[in-house]
Amino acid sequence: MDTLSQLKDAVLNGEYTKAGPLTEEALKGGADAGSVLNDGLIAAMDKVGELFKAGEIYVPEVLLAAKAMHAGMDVLKPELVKDGVESRGKVVVGTVRGDLHDIGKNLVAMMLEGAGFEIIDLGNDVPAEEFVEAAEKNGAQVIGMSALLTTTMHVMKETVDLLKQKKLDGKVKTMIGGAPVTLSFADEIGVDGYGDDAATAVDIAKKFTGN
Secondary structure, eight states: HHHHHHHHHHHTTHHHHOOOOOOOOHOOOOOOOHHIIIIIIIIIHHHHHHHTTTTTSOHHHHHHHHHHHHHHHHHHHHHHHHHHHSSEEEEEEEBTTOOOOOOOHHHHHHHHHHHEEEEEEEESSSSSSOOOOHHHTTTTTTEEEEOGGGGGGGHHHHHHHHHHHHOOTTTTEEEEEEETHHHHHHHHTOSSOOSSSHHHHHHHHHHHHTT
């Protein structure tokens, strides 16, 4: 089995202690940074997303795979910069103001990074203004918002309204998720996408950025 296949398997199986050394090995063996990213790390995380959506693996396995992917990325990032490999796009993520839950948001951020996106993670308790400012400042194409409390979901609408006010709607797409969030609520407040799990969020972001 070649090194890239071994790296893909290591990430898929959550073998984070192997992912970094295998990334180094692949680079030393002559693989370019783009191939290691696309055929190793991203290919593995795409498969993780498929298995997660199909209910064949669960959150603990996804977190381990993401940890392995990060171990590979730590080695790969300097090479990607050197080779000028572009990301799939920039996504601002955060849990909305008044809500301190971040497990779901973190999972989405990991899966998006695993899919090749550059992530601007604002953490939790994020007001609408901060989402919009971060998108403007970083040239992000997507804002992803999470909420676990129904009492905080109004911040999602505030963010959508602020983007319209600044004439950024259309340029910056919005997607939302979280336990109390529904498709009908998403439609009601005018967001561009709704995902009920991390893998779906990745699919939406890919669609938004044409990847």
